[in-house]
Amino acid sequence: MTDVAKRADTVTLTIDGVEVTAEKGELVIRVAERMGIAIPRFCDHPLLAPAGACRQCLVEVEGQRKPVASCTQTVAEGMVVKTQLSSPVAAKAQAGIMELLLVNHPLDCPTCDKGGECPLQNQAMSSGRADSRFHEHKREYEKPIHISSQVLLDRERCILCQRCTRFSEEIAGDKFIDLMDRSSGEQINVYRDDFFGGEGTGDGQAGDGEGDVPFNSYFSGNTIQICPVGALTGEQYRFRARPFDLVSTPSACEHCAAGCSQRTDHRRNKVLRRLAGDDPAVNEEWNCDKGRWGFRYANATDRLTTPLVRDADSGELREASWSEALLAAAEGLKAARERGVGVLPGGRLTVEDAYAYAKFARAVLGTNDIDFRARPLRASGTPASSTEEADFLAASVAGTSEVTYADVENAPSVVIVGLEPEEECPILFLRLRKGHVKRKLKVTAVAPYLSRGFEKLGAALVAAVPGDEARLLNTDAAIAGALSAPGALLIVGERLATVPGGLSAAADLAARSGARLAWVPRRAGDRGALDAGCLPNLLPGGRPVTDAAARAELSLAWRIESGVLPSSPGRDTDRIIAAAADGTLGALLVGGVDPADLADPRLAEEALDAVPFLVSLEVRQSAVTRRADVVLPIAPVVEKAGTYMDWEGRLRSFVAVLPGAAMTDGRVLEAIAALLDVPSNHPAAAQKTTKGFSLNTGDVMAIRRELGGMPASSAPRPAHPSTAPADLPRPGEHEAVLATWHQLIDLGSLLDGDPVLAGTARPPVVRLGKDLAEELGVVDGDLVTVGTGRGTVTLPASITDLPPRVVWLPTNSPGSTVRRSLGVTAGAVVKLTAGVPGPILAEGASR
Amino acid sequence: MGTLTGSFKGFGVTFAHMFRKVITTDYPFSPPKPAPRYHGRHILNRHPDGLEKCIGCELCAWACPADAIYVEGGDNTDEQRFSPGERYAKIYQINYARCIFCGLCIEACPTRSLTMSNEYELARDNRQDLIFTKKELLAPLLPGMELPPHPMRLGETDKDYYIGALTNPGTSVGAERAPWSDAGSHDASEPQESADRPETAGTVRKEGAPR
Numbered sequence A: 001m002t003d004v005a006k007r008a009d010t011v012t013l014t015i016d017g018v019e020v021t022a023e024k025g026e027l028v029i030r031v032a033e034r035m036g037i038a039i040p041r042f043c044d045h046p047l048l049a050p051a052g053a054c055r056q057c058l059v060e061v062e063g064q065r066k067p068v069a070s071c072t073q074t075v076a077e078g079m080v081v082k083t084q085l086s087s088p089v090a091a092k093a094q095a096g097i098m099e100l101l102l103v104n105h106p107l108d109c110p111t112c113d114k115g116g117e118c119p120l121q122n123q124a125m126s127s128g129r130a131d132s133r134f135h136e137h138k139r140e141y142e143k144p145i146h147i148s149s150q151v152l153l154d155r156e157r158c159i160l161c162q163r164c165t166r167f168s169e170e171i172a173g174d175k176f177i178d179l180m181d182r183s184s185g186e187q188i189n190v191y192r193d194d195f196f197g198g199e200g201t202g203d204g205q206a207g208d209g210e211g212d213v214p215f216n217s218y219f220s221g222n223t224i225q226i227c228p229v230g231a232l233t234g235e236q237y238r239f240r241a242r243p244f245d246l247v248s249t250p251s252a253c254e255h256c257a258a259g260c261s262q263r264t265d266h267r268r269n270k271v272l273r274r275l276a277g278d279d280p281a282v283n284e285e286w287n288c289d290k291g292r293w294g295f296r297y298a299n300a301t302d303r304l305t306t307p308l309v310r311d312a313d314s315g316e317l318r319e320a321s322w323s324e325a326l327l328a329a330a331e332g333l334k335a336a337r338e339r340g341v342g343v344l345p346g347g348r349l350t351v352e353d354a355y356a357y358a359k360f361a362r363a364v365l366g367t368n369d370i371d372f373r374a375r376p377l378r379a380s381g382t383p384a385s386s387t388e389e390a391d392f393l394a395a396s397v398a399g400t401s402e403v404t405y406a407d408v409e410n411a412p413s414v415v416i417v418g419l420e421p422e423e424e425c426p427i428l429f430l431r432l433r434k435g436h437v438k439r440k441l442k443v444t445a446v447a448p449y450l451s452r453g454f455e456k457l458g459a460a461l462v463a464a465v466p467g468d469e470a471r472l473l474n475t476d477a478a479i480a481g482a483l484s485a486p487g488a489l490l491i492v493g494e495r496l497a498t499v500p501g502g503l504s505a506a507a508d509l510a511a512r513s514g515a516r517l518a519w520v521p522r523r524a525g526d527r528g529a530l531d532a533g534c535l536p537n538l539l540p541g542g543r544p545v546t547d548a549a550a551r552a553e554l555s556l557a558w559r560i561e562s563g564v565l566p567s568s569p570g571r572d573t574d575r576i577i578a579a580a581a582d583g584t585l586g587a588l589l590v591g592g593v594d595p596a597d598l599a600d601p602r603l604a605e606e607a608l609d610a611v612p613f614l615v616s617l618e619v620r621q622s623a624v625t626r627r628a629d630v631v632l633p634i635a636p637v638v639e640k641a642g643t644y645m646d647w648e649g650r651l652r653s654f655v656a657v658l659p660g661a662a663m664t665d666g667r668v669l670e671a672i673a674a675l676l677d678v679p680s681n682h683p684a685a686a687q688k689t690t691k692g693f694s695l696n697t698g699d700v701m702a703i704r705r706e707l708g709g710m711p712a713s714s715a716p717r718p719a720h721p722s723t724a725p726a727d728l729p730r731p732g733e734h735e736a737v738l739a740t741w742h743q744l745i746d747l748g749s750l751l752d753g754d755p756v757l758a759g760t761a762r763p764p765v766v767r768l769g770k771d772l773a774e775e776l777g778v779v780d781g782d783l784v785t786v787g788t789g790r791g792t793v794t795l796p797a798s799i800t801d802l803p804p805r806v807v808w809l810p811t812n813s814p815g816s817t818v819r820r821s822l823g824v825t826a827g828a829v830v831k832l833t834a835g836v837p838g839p840i841l842a843e844g845a846s847r
Numbered sequence B: 001m002g003t004l005t006g007s008f009k010g011f012g013v014t015f016a017h018m019f020r021k022v023i024t025t026d027y028p029f030s031p032p033k034p035a036p037r038y039h040g041r042h043i044l045n046r047h048p049d050g051l052e053k054c055i056g057c058e059l060c061a062w063a064c065p066a067d068a069i070y071v072e073g074g075d076n077t078d079e080q081r082f083s084p085g086e087r088y089a090k091i092y093q094i095n096y097a098r099c100i101f102c103g104l105c106i107e108a109c110p111t112r113s114l115t116m117s118n119e120y121e122l123a124r125d126n127r128q129d130l131i132f133t134k135k136e137l138l139a140p141l142l143p144g145m146e147l148p149p150h151p152m153r154l155g156e157t158d159k160d161y162y163i164g165a166l167t168n169p170g171t172s173v174g175a176e177r178a179p180w181s182d183a184g185s186h187d188a189s190e191p192q193e194s195a196d197r198p199e200t201a202g203t204v205r206k207e208g209a210p211r
């Protein structure tokens, strides 16, 4: 029965004499592909709409007068298709097209980056003529032109397949490049003013002239990857290598929580480029420019290669042997264990390394003072006793994998709060956009304004003053309506933690409406660290620390005596910092944390200075290593194997790309643990220590086995928090509520050492509404200073449709380091002045 | 008896050789001159104005069956130009511990930058020195040539360099032969003064050694 029903939407056709059944509406080229028949093609791309632009895929279809393009031809019942394999007509047509394509294609293959992996080269060999009959001059253009600081365009190589423009328009929504001019002058280019009568550079060069619009897209690198010729190349990789001497290793992106799979190409122990990997369930075939080009930091000159120990006499850090440094670390931690040790692993760890920190803190240091969150955990001014976010993570996120990319794409409606997907999780943005374009996904943004990303998603705005999101989630009818459809999703970003009651309201709303809830952090290691137990209230596997059965389970798995594991929730990041600053804690163990990312960088640095003993596990010199007593160098991502967990809860395993002597965090912690006794408060022997305990985190495989062998948590899931929304602040004259989030390409330390990539960042501006602009008497582009008692940020103004008395700043962009300069986070009241800082604010800055 | 005839047979071989042409060469005092197309050390040729012909395309490295060649490309800029066009070889190395002198690299080179000389004295006393770099491989500057980096002197664009360049590779004169050989004026039978040959400088020729 079902067979008959199925038959109704399939057709049977013949390709090269073989009968085949295909779904109605399928393209001939796809069906042939499935049968193993390769039809040459350039413009066709499985993820882009059919265009029929290059005509290379011509095949003969019986009954048609002329050969047809198989990439646009859909299958029909009884169709008889003959490809170049069985039809001389098709073969001749393809050879003819190839000859015409090569009429204007330069023969600069030896210097072209695509040479060696070029579809045009390959298909010219397989389906072209052996020699050319064209002896005239080829078309020439000035080459190459920079269409952004990163992307270069050689127009003479272009075969006008329009993959790049179609990607930009259909997938990324950044229509910055297009076909221009007519006939033989037809070319791809960026929009520039002299097309519209304005001032160009006058020399036909685009992108550099006044009024030119550069290729300002976070996804521009994908066009380079899909260009079937070498017309689009990247500044960073240009002329650096040839494909045939690169070794390719599949890898996973270490930047954001999107979890892109990647291909890393390297030669002689140096990474030369990274490409988007092909994973239909996650990133399809795309990635963002940050993932593609942000890998130079690992080769930075400030890379740590030997352990450092603070010299007792000089007080300076000096190089030390591993045995000396490990011993120093072990002794320092042992001495501090009584007073307490805080552990800040950071959000950039693999699941395995995060697990090592979690286990080390519990089993060796005997503390729950561990927190992976290196960012503001709560609104400025909220008491540190509020554990709303940690409770929310324990109740609704840890150990779950509820929402996937496919769910996002197929959802009827999505509400996004505390997240700007394009800036903070670009591949999630691409999926949302795919859903929006292909399936009419309705996006509702609870945000202060419709950013460019939200505009591209066609989002409906529920305008929120920062801090007001909780109230809106509880009461707004538009939000409730958007979530009423079955399959609707509520996507919350990590930033919602800075709204008092925000996460409580979200969990509540999800429970009320039946919508599924997804939590999207910003860093690649955040979600994995959560599930690995790097939180003061959670043990590995989402087990609450307060649950005796959960602790017993773990004690068994870790082969330590029950009772060793501390039973009350520990301090979170803010409280660890506070306790270190006021001398309560005896030591800090810090992983990849930049104090500038914490809620109050100044206090964090004071804490690092004040704490009696500081151990730092780092890849490069940082504000932490400079203050540390023992610095232990660890491997950057390219030199180690591991697993990230993306926001969905999906594991993204990868192998070491480059060989390197550097050790993983887990291995270093294991070595320290081996020098320490594991304390036991077993009643029988107060002084007894558990001999033969090994942290067992030296080898990723061992960790994976240990994690895999652990039973699922039997502890009941804690209830979600129910924090009440706070009252909104009332900004007065020349004051506003601050909204802020990170831009994708900013001052993050993983983007160091790459000026070309930094050049593609969106220019930092201060956004303010008409009301504030009038009050200050500024227009677009005028300098506006945003200040607090701590300092000021001065940026050009961009008048935006914001709620009254709200001002937006990029969190960590050139000229706008909100946390360091202002010492506040979103929702705080800031002062505004026109122009550069006046005397009062400037005084505040120097204080 | 048998021993006696055997000895005479042996002497016979020796005696017969006294009337044959001597095949021992008097190396290193008079090095033999190889055939004109002998595959010796590589040369990286120059354009007539001194710019390098190599464009750093790595095709030679790709063609090399012994993985002896390593090239890293770099960008020419208007201030720092080493070759016409956009790309030049920032690093160029041939490892003579690996090279098998097959000449496939020469066939692969699209600009006729890479050719081979007749020089065969490539032994070194350590492996590191067997890796020849641009310093050793680049053809010497002839009169009229200028040491790169410098702007293009022979035309506006790289095209002006390439039209006719393939039929005119003669810009490596002086490098094709080993430095001590003046192109065909002598061969192995003619001894040569050891003074112009650094390889033999300091060695004393044995008194009465056959010439």
Ligand code: SF4
Residues within 6 Å of the ligand: A157, A158, A159, A160, A161, A162, A163, A164, A165, A188, A226, A227, A228, A229, A231, A232
């Ligand atoms: S630049 Fe490349 S991708 Fe774009 S139209 Fe030309 S050939 Fe196609």
Ligand code: SF4
Residues within 6 Å of the ligand: A110, B053, B054, B055, B056, B057, B058, B059, B060, B061, B071, B089, B108, B109, B110, B111, B112, B113, B114
């Ligand atoms: S020598 Fe020739 S083949 Fe080798 S890199 Fe230079 S130009 Fe290319």
Ligand code: FES
Residues within 6 Å of the ligand: A040, A041, A042, A043, A044, A051, A052, A053, A054, A055, A056, A057, A058, A069, A070, A071, A072
């Ligand atoms: S691949 Fe079919 S027209 Fe280009």
